[in-house]
Amino acid sequence: ANFYFRIGSYCVLCVVFSAVACVVCVLCHGGRTVRNMSIIKRFVRIFKYFYGIQFETYGEEKLHDDKPCVIISNHQSILDMMGLMEVLPRNCIQIAKRELFYMGPVGLIMYLGGVIFINRKRTSAAMSAMEEVGNTLVQENLKVWIYPEGTRNESYDLLPFKKGAFYLAVQAQVPVIPVVYSSFSSFYHPEKKIFTSGKIKVEVLDPIKTEGLTVTDIPKLLETCHSVMRETFFRLSNKPNENGTNGPTSQPMQ
Numbered sequence: 001a002n003f004y005f006r007i008g009s010y011c012v013l014c015v016v017f018s019a020v021a022c023v024v025c026v027l028c029h030g031g032r033t034v035r036n037m038s039i040i041k042r043f044v045r046i047f048k049y050f051y052g053i054q055f056e057t058y059g060e061e062k063l064h065d066d067k068p069c070v071i072i073s074n075h076q077s078i079l080d081m082m083g084l085m086e087v088l089p090r091n092c093i094q095i096a097k098r099e100l101f102y103m104g105p106v107g108l109i110m111y112l113g114g115v116i117f118i119n120r121k122r123t124s125a126a127m128s129a130m131e132e133v134g135n136t137l138v139q140e141n142l143k144v145w146i147y148p149e150g151t152r153n154e155s156y157d158l159l160p161f162k163k164g165a166f167y168l169a170v171q172a173q174v175p176v177i178p179v180v181y182s183s184f185s186s187f188y189h190p191e192k193k194i195f196t197s198g199k200i201k202v203e204v205l206d207p208i209k210t211e212g213l214t215v216t217d218i219p220k221l222l223e224t225c226h227s228v229m230r231e232t233f234f235r236l237s238n239k240p241n242e243n244g245t246n247g248p249t250s251q252p253m254q
């Protein structure tokens, strides 16, 4: 019961705070602009106090370079939104599934914040929407936050990555900055109806350059990002990986 209450209240908070934020954004900036993201960020960062969630961030300054880039991060649940807003840099928009646009005030506030909606069922339309972002990224000095797994993933691992984020980065010749969140599963587990409070570690990894890369380099770029993020995810989540060590950097388990 507690699980449903907390998840239900999370959704209610999203709806209520969105409605309020829409009014504030329209009064402050008049319409759809990435500058509204700083207002949205302030609202969403309050959520963690309702749920007793703490964030421990490492390397956040790597996101503060005032230059365009593609930020990619793992995606576990709708709680990711709190983690996103915890470290979201200025001038950064997100790519979101179109279904979110139809969620009342939540969709409207995302629209006002400059979020790009894609239809995952129509790959060609999604790709052209992202291509459009790639064209304006540099001159508008924008950052784009993409969840390359393309969907929430509550398994204790990373899904294979979709290619869109890497096409966009190579097309715009901007760096890819991976951000990794530790597993929520110690305090958030929908199957087991668990949603208590806990700590999430967030690590921003070094930017990966794409200057000089072409479309043919995309599979390798994707693989590099996937493996470094997966390794970090295991380390941050204290998950022993295949060969029984607790992450490649630490000593093998006794």
Ligand SMILES: CCCCCCCC/C=C\CCCCCCCC(=O)SCCNC(=O)CCNC(=O)[C@H](O)C(C)(C)COP(=O)(O)OP(=O)(O)OC[C@H]1O[C@@H](n2cnc3c(N)ncnc32)[C@H](O)[C@@H]1OP(=O)(O)O
Pocket (backbone or CB within 6 Å): 013, 014, 015, 017, 018, 021, 040, 043, 044, 075, 081, 084, 094, 095, 096, 097, 100, 106, 109, 110, 113, 115, 118, 120, 123, 126, 127, 130, 131, 146, 147, 148, 149, 150, 151, 152, 161, 162, 163, 164, 165, 167, 168
């Ligand atoms: C006060 C406030 C209160 C709170 C209220 C809330 C407010 C919050 C506000 C703001 C926070 C917002 C929070 C946002 C959260 C949203 C989370 C989500 O919705 S996550 C799902 C959507 N995201 C994605 O799906 C991206 C990842 N997807 C991609 O990048 C895909 O690549 C995509 C969609 C572009 C295409 O997906 P494919 O399923 O077709 O898969 P592929 O393997 O990537 O591509 C298929 C083929 O197309 C080629 N391809 C892909 N992209 C291409 C391109 N750009 N050009 C040419 N070819 C391309 C590839 O090479 C591949 O071809 P070959 O299989 O290799 O032969």
Ligand SMILES: CCCCCCCCCCCCCC(=O)OC[C@@H](O)COP(=O)(O)O
Pocket (backbone or CB within 6 Å): 010, 011, 012, 014, 015, 077, 078, 079, 080, 081, 097, 100, 103, 104, 105, 106, 150, 151, 152, 153
């Ligand atoms: C008027 C009814 C509103 C319903 C309450 C709003 C629900 C909360 C909205 C949270 C904002 C976005 C958080 C987020 O990160 O959602 C992404 C997931 O969805 C991705 O879904 P999928 O696994 O990719 O299908």
